Amino acid sequence: MNLRALLAGIVGDRYLLTDPEAMAGYGRDEYPRVFSSPRAVVLPAGTEEVAAVMAVCHEHRVPVTPRGRGTGLTGGAVPLHDSVVVSLERMERVLEIDEENQMVVVEPGLIVKSLHDAVEACGLYYPPDPASLESCSIGGNVAENSGGPRALKYGVTRHYVSALEVVLPGGRLCRYGGKYLKNTMGYDLPHVFIGSEGTLGIFTTITLRLIPLPPARQDLLIPFPSLERASRAVTAILNGLRVLPAVLEFMDAASIRVAEKATGKEFPHAGAGGHLLVQFDGSSPDEVEALAVKVGELCIELGAADVLVATSTAMRDRLWQARRAVLEACKTTSAATEFHDLSVGKANIPRLVSAMHGLGERHGLEVACFGHAGDGNVHVGFMSQDAGKFESVLARLNAEVVEATLDLGGAISGEHGTGCVKREFVGRALGQAELALMQSIKQAIDPAGLMNPGKLI
Numbered sequence: 001m002n003l004r005a006l007l008a009g010i011v012g013d014r015y016l017l018t019d020p021e022a023m024a025g026y027g028r029d030e031y032p033r034v035f036s037s038p039r040a041v042v043l044p045a046g047t048e049e050v051a052a053v054m055a056v057c058h059e060h061r062v063p064v065t066p067r068g069r070g071t072g073l074t075g076g077a078v079p080l081h082d083s084v085v086v087s088l089e090r091m092e093r094v095l096e097i098d099e100e101n102q103m104v105v106v107e108p109g110l111i112v113k114s115l116h117d118a119v120e121a122c123g124l125y126y127p128p129d130p131a132s133l134e135s136c137s138i139g140g141n142v143a144e145n146s147g148g149p150r151a152l153k154y155g156v157t158r159h160y161v162s163a164l165e166v167v168l169p170g171g172r173l174c175r176y177g178g179k180y181l182k183n184t185m186g187y188d189l190p191h192v193f194i195g196s197e198g199t200l201g202i203f204t205t206i207t208l209r210l211i212p213l214p215p216a217r218q219d220l221l222i223p224f225p226s227l228e229r230a231s232r233a234v235t236a237i238l239n240g241l242r243v244l245p246a247v248l249e250f251m252d253a254a255s256i257r258v259a260e261k262a263t264g265k266e267f268p269h270a271g272a273g274g275h276l277l278v279q280f281d282g283s284s285p286d287e288v289e290a291l292a293v294k295v296g297e298l299c300i301e302l303g304a305a306d307v308l309v310a311t312s313t314a315m316r317d318r319l320w321q322a323r324r325a326v327l328e329a330c331k332t333t334s335a336a337t338e339f340h341d342l343s344v345g346k347a348n349i350p351r352l353v354s355a356m357h358g359l360g361e362r363h364g365l366e367v368a369c370f371g372h373a374g375d376g377n378v379h380v381g382f383m384s385q386d387a388g389k390f391e392s393v394l395a396r397l398n399a400e401v402v403e404a405t406l407d408l409g410g411a412i413s414g415e416h417g418t419g420c421v422k423r424e425f426v427g428r429a430l431g432q433a434e435l436a437l438m439q440s441i442k443q444a445i446d447p448a449g450l451m452n453p454g455k456l457i
């Protein structure tokens, strides 16, 4: 029997796509410059079907690309080398909320916002909150080790994965970890798979640790005349006051400009050089209000133009919509864009931002910087209305961004992964010894090199 017939025998004709038009959406993710048509797309309904698909593909020496919801920004889910796409979108159930042990067991295709809603209805909290949470899957988050604004206080996806069920190349099913918080026995295998970007296996069940949902929350928007002043305030909040907000985000003037243009909504103090978006959470409204007042007073002392308190859910939602809109807005308001997701020590944010603006000037590009001021993760959007010119400088620009970040002792992928887009820089960023060790892990788990080829390593 040929491959198509075997795959159809596993998932059924309805869930095997081979028509180029039906498959077109599976040939890309949210990185705009990479497309590759899949050999076929399968949409399995459960672990057994995933395992059977993996066994058949292995037997036929056909590469496989796992796919969550295709919101990745580094081409991770793009099926290079004529891969079969295994889309986990039908596996989207919450299997169990274990309130006693504060754990949730889910299928990988579950949308992250649905996960939040399900556990919050039980008074529990899953903190990781990528800006794409309304459209990305938890499987994709585990594969990318995704982060979000709350990483400052609560950490990233990695810190919540308690167990993984993984289908390995060839179809073998393995379970790593369990419904417990501590285990010192053996190498920490779940953590080898977290952030592996589909290059080692396919997650089919994910167990996540939960914490109690903080009952109170307060959000502040604080405009500063310059990004340097905003940055000084970040240091003063964290080191001077020694308080830890749940969220400490920044947006520069260009970010606000593009968000306003894309959403058609005015932002308060839009002309400011830098905005901080601060969120406190805690056990009572009094507790978070006291923290907010302290931080507000400090920021005014440090030159803030105002301290705006989100007094209603609607106002809070508006602030967050604007923050979450920036990335998409950079794309929709320009003819060509390239994003970088850089991570530096937070004291180096002004230096990094100034280096990025310098590169923008040199290449005649607009630059928007925004992101997670509290943990030093800066998103940089380079934009141009002249797509042809942009493409001609892109390779040089990317190499210069990498060098400028490494010069500051930083990392070139804070949370968006490596995929095929940043793969060429892995050796430069991590060094040959680390790369060689990663290659030997890959070789041990996927000796035939069939899992998501062309990505990460």
Ligand SMILES: Cc1cc2nc3c(=O)[nH]c(=O)nc-3n(C[C@H](O)[C@H](O)[C@H](O)COP(=O)(O)OP(=O)(O)OC[C@H]3O[C@@H](n4cnc5c(N)ncnc54)[C@H](O)[C@@H]3O)c2cc1C
Pocket: 029, 030, 065, 066, 067, 068, 069, 070, 071, 072, 073, 075, 076, 077, 088, 108, 129, 130, 131, 132, 135, 136, 137, 138, 139, 140, 141, 142, 143, 144, 145, 146, 147, 148, 149, 197, 198, 199, 201, 202, 203, 204, 327, 328, 415, 416, 417, 452, 455
């Ligand atoms: C507007 C926007 C905002 C974003 N904001 C953030 C942000 O704040 N923080 C952040 O970290 N990211 C952010 N992202 C990036 C993206 O949403 C994340 O990388 C997300 O985790 C991808 O999830 P997905 O389900 O779309 O995965 P996909 O794009 O489908 O896949 C991503 C990678 O995971 C692998 N994969 C997917 N599912 C599985 C599985 N079950 N088993 C094994 N491998 C699998 C794929 O092979 C691929 O390598 C943003 C993206 C957009 C478009």
